[in-house]
Amino acid sequence: MAYTANAMVYKSAQGFGDLPLDRLFSDAPEPVLGVGAVSLLELLRAKRLSTIKDLVHLPPWELRDWLLITEEEAILLLRKAWSTCAVKPVSAWELATQSHAIPRSRLAPLPSLQAALGGTPALLEVAGAPGVGKTQFCLHAAALTAASGGEVFWLDAERSFSAQRLLEMLEHLQPGEVAMQALQRVRHKVCGSLQELHSIVSELSQSKAAAVEQPALPALVVIDSVAAVARRESEQSSIPRRQAALSSLASLLKVLVAPSISAEAASNVPSVVVTNQVMGDPSGGSAASTRVSLGQVWHHAVNWRLVLSHVPPGPTGPGSKEQADPFGRRYLLVEKSPCCATLTIPFNICERGLKELS
Amino acid sequence: MDAKLPASAQALDVRILHSIPTPVADALISRGCRQAPDVTPEALKEVLAQHHVAGLEQRANSMLSACRQEAAKDAWRSADSALSLLRKTARPKVTLPCTGLNQLLGNALRGGALLEVFGLPGSGKTQFCLQLCAAVQIPCDPNISIVEAVFIDTEGSFVPQRYLQVCEALLAERRPHLDPPAAAAQLEAVMRSLHVCRAYDATELYSTIKQLGAFIKGRRRPVGAVVVDSIAFSFRHELMDNTAQRARVLAEIAGTLRQLGADHDLLAVGREDMGGEVTNHMTTRFGREDTWLAPALGETWAHQASTQLRLEKMACWQQPGLGRATLTKSVEKAACSCAYRISHKGLRDDGPEAMPVDGGCTGLAPLWGRIA
Known part of the structure; x- marks a missing residue:
């Protein structure tokens, strides 16, 4: 199925803009500008405006010509729509104290990374060469979350999920029956296309906007991997379309990880871990140079990018398996972050999961 | 006559x-x-x-x-003379803690200016925005009180803890004589007077900018800067099928930001002035014969900002956080560049001061970094 840019696909998650127009005038039964609210609505509907969003983007002069009013009056009318959709400013102080109140989630397998993340929910991208430990990272994060009582939603595009391995990690954290109970909290769903992924994430973010009291969302969402679905897509659709779809997906994921305004729902914010692949980079000079796939639009869209590699960070990018250290030493590089400096953490993978090396 | x-x-x-x-x-x-x-x-x-x-x-x-x-209305009589405009710009302007960038930007850091910052992922655009907000909020002159600012976040990249860190460092530099309790009180005042709007889509971004005038008028203290980080993100996937509408909405956003800057100029007396600021992404354009890097949103948007600054990360693994800022569009200055370093304190100087770009003057056209 070809990817089409219809209104359904790019629906925003917050929703004010998608409300029908009559919600705008429901509180003002008295006539607006000498015209009754009902006839005004009919006029606007006749011009194919159905949602508040349509009115928001309307130029004032166009509304002026339709309703035969002056431009100032048209702007007054538009202000009604603007003020409905406008975001209420929150001071940085309130944001800082709010994020202090959120219980710290412990999902990062490596202590140094956990310190850099600070425990607030975030959209993390983990990229790296095949076999470097992307899925291990996700499994370890899932084990940590499940062990601490949180739920995990695993969206699998590569069919690389292993319940066996997850149980092994969980048993190192909490032996016996408790580990089996924790395994119950991890849900796995196979996801075949970008379209499918998009609709699942969109459903999650809408339930976040709707649900206030009950924790309807998992504590961790894992997407392994976004490159697998996006690359399958690119054969059928053009690159700009794919970029737009990825940007839209990122926008929905950001709605998921955004801190809630209300205090009751503060604990109901999931973290998202997305994995990405690497590909050969012809512009890198050396034959072995690689770079993270999916291009710059996606790179702009993720706030945190962690690059896993077999070789210490250098000019050739993440490197490949052939250059690996014989003792299994790997490196995690915090390549992009909104709040922490570039950081390299050496680690290896053992039966417990990822282990930080000094 | x-x-x-x-x-x-x-x-x-x-x-x-x-x-x-x-x-x-x-x-x-x-x-x-x-x-x-x-x-x-x-x-x-x-x-x-x-x-x-x-x-x-x-x-x-x-x-x-x-x-x-x-x-x-009498358009001719009510217009300002160039002399009165020159006197207006003699007011204090925003000073960044990085002298290279100060020299580079010059009057672009004064009231009414619209400054665009663009660059590749991870080049420090968000860090630049945070540093600019902090520099506006904490003026160099210790007699001027804390100024308010508005930060419109479309990417979810505003981390309050990071802003706290940047402000703490700048307060320590600009108000070194404060005792710890007074410094803590100042820091709280700074954090309380930064207003963050998290806009999730293009509709919210547009509405918020349109309603900003009313919000700023309602504040008792002057608002020193409006930062939009980033303008490109929502427009990367919304209003895609209607290019004409997208161009108009973008032009309207730029116009409103400029208008806010100019209006505020009239209200503020001897204080920091308003500077609108936006960040943009850098994207790869596919041409018929080659590909090149260019700011996102295309030519229509490139006309809007009067000053354009490109940030790039230096490919230097021994020195992380080192970057180069290049002025690619300006009314007053020729194209030149300077180095900066992103540290835990924010943006600071690194290396020699502003020097001409290799290859001399490139004219008014923005420099497109060509990929070989």
């Missing part, structure tokens, strides 16, 4: 008046009312009645008074 302009300020064509809708203007012209002074109450009422307008009397009166007001 008398400087009196031909009565053109008065004799505006009815078709270009903001207060007269186009169908009404056409009907007026067919009745012989070509210019604003010709419009009579009788003719206007007649035309509106013809269009079956409800509340005829009231509508005709309001339209007529709006039309008269518009025609009464």
Whole structure:
């Protein structure tokens, strides 16, 4: 199925803009500008405006010509729509104290990374060469979350999920029956296309906007991997379309990880871990140079990018398996972050999961 | 010679008046009312009645008074002289803690300016925004109190803890004599007067910017800067199928930001002025023969900002956080660049001061970093 840019696909998650127009005038039964609210609505509907969003983007002069009013009056009318959709400013102080109140989630397998993340929910991208430990990272994060009582939603595009391995990690954290109970909290769903992924994430973010009291969302969402679905897509659709779809997906994921305004729902914010692949980079000079796939639009869209590699960070990018250290030493590089400096953490993978090396 | 302009300020064509809708203007012209002074109450009422307008009397009166007001404006006399504008810019401006960037940007850091920052992922655009906000909020002059600022976040990249860190470092540099409790109180005041708007889509971004004027007027203290980080993100996947609408919405956003800057200039007396600021993504364009890197959102948007700054990360693994800022569009300066370093304190100097770009003057066109 070809990817089409219809209104359904790019629906925003917050929703004010998608409300029908009559919600705008429901509180003002008295006539607006000498015209009754009902006839005004009919006029606007006749011009194919159905949602508040349509009115928001309307130029004032166009509304002026339709309703035969002056431009100032048209702007007054538009202000009604603007003020409905406008975001209420929150001071940085309130944001800082709010994020202090959120219980710290412990999902990062490596202590140094956990310190850099600070425990607030975030959209993390983990990229790296095949076999470097992307899925291990996700499994370890899932084990940590499940062990601490949180739920995990695993969206699998590569069919690389292993319940066996997850149980092994969980048993190192909490032996016996408790580990089996924790395994119950991890849900796995196979996801075949970008379209499918998009609709699942969109459903999650809408339930976040709707649900206030009950924790309807998992504590961790894992997407392994976004490159697998996006690359399958690119054969059928053009690159700009794919970029737009990825940007839209990122926008929905950001709605998921955004801190809630209300205090009751503060604990109901999931973290998202997305994995990405690497590909050969012809512009890198050396034959072995690689770079993270999916291009710059996606790179702009993720706030945190962690690059896993077999070789210490250098000019050739993440490197490949052939250059690996014989003792299994790997490196995690915090390549992009909104709040922490570039950081390299050496680690290896053992039966417990990822282990930080000094 | 008398400087009196031909009565053109008065004799505006009815078709270009903001207060007269186009169908009404056409009907007026067919009745012989070509210019604003010709419009009579009788003719206007007649035309509106013809269009079956409800509340005829009231509508005709309001339209007529709006039309008269518009025609009464004297564009020539009310315009500012260049001298008065020059005196205006003699006010204190925003000073960044990085001298290289200060020299590079010069007057672009004054009131009413629209500054665009673009760069590849991870080049420090968000860090630049945070540093600029902190520099606006904590003026160099210790006698000036904390200034307010607005940060519109479309990417979710505003981390309050990071802003706290940047402000703490800048407070320690600019107010070194404060004792710890007073410094903590100042830091809280700074954090309380930064207003963060998290806009999730293009509709929210547009509405928020449109309503910003009312918000700023409602504040008791002056607002020093409006930062939008980033303008490109929402437009990467929204309004895609309607390029004309997207271009108009972007132009409207830029116009509103400039207007906010100019309006605030009139209100603020001897304080920091308003500077609108936006960040943009850098993207790869696919041409017929080659690919190159360019700021996102295309040529229409590139016209909007009067100053454009490109940030790039230096490919230097021994020294992380080192970057280079290049002025790619400016009214006052030739293209030049400077180095900066992103540390835990924010953006700071690194290396020699502003020097000419290799290859000399590149003219007004933005520099496109070509990929070989």
